[in-house]
Amino acid sequence: MLRSCWVCLVLLINWTPLAADPQTNERQADKTIQLGNRLELMLDDYLIASMKDLEFVLHSPQPAERVMTFEAPWEGPFCGYFTVFQDRDRYRMYYASFPNAVFDGRIENEYVCYAESRDGIRWTKPSLGIFSYDGSKANNIVAEGRLSSNFAPFIDTNPSAKPDERYRAVGGRRQIGGLHTFASTDGIRWRQISKEPVITVAPPFDGKLDSQNLAFWDAERGNYVCYYRIEVERRRHIARATSVDFEKWKALGPIDLGDSPPEHLYTSAIVPYFRDPHLLLGFPMRFTTERRAEVPVPPPGKPQSCDVIFMFSRDGQKFSRRYMRPFITPGPDLKNWAKHSTMMAWGLLPTSDQEISVYYIQHSNFPTASLRRAVLRTDGFTSLRAGYHGGEFTTHPLVFMGSKLVLNFAASAVGNLRVEIQDRQGAPLPGYRLEDCRLLRGDYIAAEVSWAGGSDLRELAGRALRLRFAMRDCDLFSLQFR
DSSP states (O other): OTTOOHHHHHHHHHOOOBTTOHHHHHHHHTOOEEEETOOEEOSSSTTEEEEESEEEEEOOOEEEEEEEEOOSTTSOTTOEEEEEEEETTEEEEEEEEOTTOOOSSOOTTOEEEEEEESSSSSEEOOOOOSSOBTTBOOSOEEEEGGGGTTOEEEEOOOTTSOGGGSEEEEEEEGGGTEEEEEEESSSSSEEEOOSSOSBOOOTTOBOOOOSOOEEEEETTTTEEEEEEEEEETTEEEEEEEEESSSSSOEEEEEOBOTTOOOOEEOOOOOEEETTEEEEEEEOOEEEESOOOTTSOOOTTOOOOEEEEOOEEESSSSBEEOOOOSOSBOOOSOGGGGSTTTTOBOBOOBOOSSSEEEEEEEESTTSTTOEEEEEEEETTTTEEEEEOTTOEEEEEOOEEEOSSOEEEEEEEEEEEEEEEEEEOTTSOBOTTOSGGGBOOBOSEEEEEEOOBTTBSOOGGGTTSEEEEEEEEEEEEEEEEEEO
16 A cells, blocks of 8 residues: 555545546435534545535645744753643643753653743743752753653543643653653643553564654543554554553554555654644654755764655544645755754644644754744645636535534635535525625635525524535635534
């Protein structure tokens, strides 16, 4: 599967579910989706029975401020494995530091540092007074040594979680036997929970576990899940394990990337989307063993260059790489073509109603190493796009809850969008025809659709109905019944 031909790859990239095969469309028509009031991103043709003159588009975040540098003696140019999440009225950040820059298998020169922010832009590094570095506890270190190896914290939202373990983490690597579990009451002072490794790498797979191995409570599937680094056919890959109690774990093997070409995926950055948690979004760091020849080579000088790709899943095991172009590229700055630059932090921060902030490393291995913020519109990872001459699509039968249809879309000055509601067989409902719909123009995160009779859809809730969208020169990012 992983060794698919380039012809198949080209077909996959350019495939569009058009209404060309009546038999195929008849089979698709039998699919009824229980949508409820779930938000759906326009990632693929999951909702779509047929479409014409539209295309799916991947959007890259726009670079913003440089939010952090690493001049402290316990930090240095090799800081990495950043974790960010929102915790009530603040944002928290954790990251690994390697002040001695010794990459020889030892782990005693590793630390975990902590920062926090109220807006996602201005980050402070509090003096915590917990661990000593060079004779002083005036630093932001929250873990060291074996605890700090690939340490990835999260807030445990499991309703059954212990109050004194609101914050949990996995950490470790093969040199200490595998991954261990940790817990904290305040997110600052951590203690080791597992006495023995809870996840190891066993034949037929290999792997040092020397990556940002991460875990979280997957509320949609009712279990904890851990995504960690393994090797498959001598390539870095991502594996998955699950647990119901965060103590006993079941390894489920490599995630399924379908027919995408085999590439080195070092980190995964897989996270439930905070507005749509049944969807898991991943932002792996992809690397090659080549880089631009003119790049100045810092120690350790290995010839690697990296970027960030995008993938998504609806079940946590099978991930789609429909979009083969990178999500974040190194860009023109030569120092971003060195090892580990352009590694994205694990986590998506809603820094306003209109935007999502992501973070990634620049100039890794150089004294000028820093963390950069980049910005996406809310739900703006991908879109379904209509060109100047327009296009349309029709959904499978949907059963929804709620009284309003809300769309996230952006149109040009000449662009617009209309929606028709049809019965299961595709006949327009009186009062909800395309010509009855108020023309939608502009750029909105949450625009209500209305028809001649208004926008209240309560009388239609619970029925299997289709939506027909007619679009011109606009992008549709998501839809939801509320």
